[in-house]
Amino acid sequence: MAKAPTYLIHAARVIDGTGKAPMEKASVLISEGKIVYVGPKERAPAPEGVQIIDAPDLTVMPGLIDGHNGISGSLGAVKKLRCYVQYGITTAISFHGNRQGNPTLPTRDMIERGELRGCAQLVVGHAVNCTHGHNKGRLADGPWEVRKAVREMLEQGAEFIKTAASGGFWYENESMSSPNYTQEEMNALVDETHAWGKIVGVHVHTQPGLDRAIKAGADIIYHGCQIDAAAVEKMVEKGIWYIPTLKVTHPRNIAAWVDRPWMRAEMEACTDVHREGVKLAVKLGGKVAMGSDGPGTRYTWLYGENSVFEVAELVNCGMTPLQAICASTLQTAKAYRIDHRVGSLEAGKQADILCVQGNPLEDIEQLQDQNRVSLVFLKGKVEYAGNAYRDYFSIRDEDEIKPL
Template identity: 30%
Template sequence: MGIKSIIFIIFWGLLSCSSVAGNYVIHAGTLLDVKSLTQLNNYSILIKDNQIIAVTKGFVEAQDDQQLIDLKTHTVMPGLMDMHVHLSGEINKTSYSEKFFMNESDAALRSVVFASKTLNAGFTTVRDLGDFFRGVPVALRKAIEKGYIQGPRIYAAGKSIATTGGHADPTNGVKLDMMADPGPLQGVINGADDARKAVRQRYKEGADLIKLTVTGGVLSLAKNGSNPQFTFDELQAVVTTAKDYGFTVTVHAHGAEGMKRAIQAGVDSIEHGTYMDAEVIRLMKKNKVYFVPTITAGKWVAEKAAIAGYYPEVVRPKAAAIGPKIHDTFANAYKKGVMIAFGTDAGVFPHGLNAREFEYMVSAGMPAFEAIQSATLNAAKLLRIDNILGSIDNGKLADIVAVEGDPLADIRLMQQISFVMKDGEIIKQ
């Protein structure tokens, strides 16, 4: 990447900052109360700086120091949250060789574009669950927090923790003299001591939570996509250490045995959950573990697996077998009462298409309002930030999005977010 390209990207990012936090009155034709699952008609939301200071019935007249935002024909709701993204990359037919041609700085600059697409799609908060390029999500989070660039509020896991040869071992599939023997520094562990060191290393690097890959995965250059890959002792060591450092723990898991071990060890959420069985569902409900389904990623990889050469040959049969199952897994989990938090695995498919997940959730049997709740209040509870985000209430941060029309009648409208405010700043109008 040349210096002219770098300057252009930085300049474009700065120009995209459309406003600063101020005093606003929003006239909401329909306001979604995601706590009670109630539609409220003709409400006003008063915002000062980055905080909601009042939510009142009727259309309040804007004062001299307030700017009026007219959303009378819109449905207004809290900023959306995606609990599973990868902002440091995007999987495609050339991405497996990127690490040989791209530096972390190249990936970091590219991630500015991915972050902007995500925010403009209405997702004001995300969990980044594993970097394609080490350190990029944490650096991106810092740049957004400091106001250098625009993007969603990021909770970053940093490097996912794997076992040798497991999903997220960064040396899978390369020739022997390049495999070396990665350890906790690189997010690869074998045994309880390694597990504790890997968690502490993520803390040292500035991560916000811990992400484990407790079973095989679809897109890794390894044969098995669902076998358990952590011992119970390793999982216990991770979870105990994570709790000491104030981390939540989430796990990538396709196979049932890996999920059972992880839940019994005390993790907070399960990603994908493809082969979830009745015992896994019972354990999740008993232990109040959230399910983050990522249906969009499953459908995407199944579609691309049919294209010769799009994925490496070791990946194609896993993508074809596992990808299509997530939709039905979600339908069963929802029906059985498992707690759901919205997540897509964006980065497996193009960033900015996150809202497709709503349509798939509704087609699997979840009511539209509950799907939106999963991406607002439920996600905030999983992140343990529902005291400041997740609903439109007096005292909470001013993360607000809107769509013209009624998404409860047509959930596909969630893919057409027309207004975005994050931290009291208008991003899109």
């Protein structure tokens, strides 16, 4: 892979993703794909050969990380991941790693090697599910078969395991309260996954699945569209991450499913209670991260739009814009244990960076305006450029001779 250029960005402000106050008139130095310096413009080093980007109209922040996506390894995934980047999403977490016929790991690896340019990086999990369960991945019933399934999925390269403790909206022959794994099976799945040093994310909307996942020691709870206050309090007490995917129960999303009336009925019943649960989690200081359940239906969402809409939904549930940006960057990275390399603008981390016109701290919905996205860096390379910054992007694919 060709060496990444050295850039020095002089910006209107820098949001580093850690929760610290934004730095006005600040600079970011990128070299060899890593962040070297973040701080005041007047102290910024300028190495020989550096490309200086004067950006007095831009806010610089970490690339967004979407923590819940159903992206498989099909060719169509490439377009989706390119569109994600054009909205500033630099990492997408996918639970469709073992989707039948479309394994996602080869796509992840091609992006990692630089063979698929302009695509959001993937973190890939595999699903383990019971018979007649919500997830459709590796079928396993009973605690010992569940343990075997987890081992198989991790051997194949899964970076995390996803499972279900309740039904969902998608299938006509299920409901939110449909049972999935028993407590015994859930305990086995979480215990086995943790034994191999990996994390478990659990799809669950309502009781008794919520308590089963919490009691088993799940690392992440997805959705919780009918979550109760007692479950929120237990999650906060145990430090379990909550990725609520608020977009799912938003009226705009519900209205798109005209051909699935059973979905609409259950989603509509969840809109208010879902948001009350998230508001409580925020109020209690719970560990809330961002995931959009993307890519979403094409009847209402552009690829990538889900993610930035979800950031604004977190603000609507009580976060400040700064908290929502942190939840959508470093906090999601922490939830998936990738914060050592991405999620914040700190020296030594991978240079995945979003540069937008304006100030999203004043109006978080600015992130939903794709026309404001001016530069997106992946591993220190400009993989998208718009507005007055288009010249920083080259469509030419770089190649090099490998040494003998």
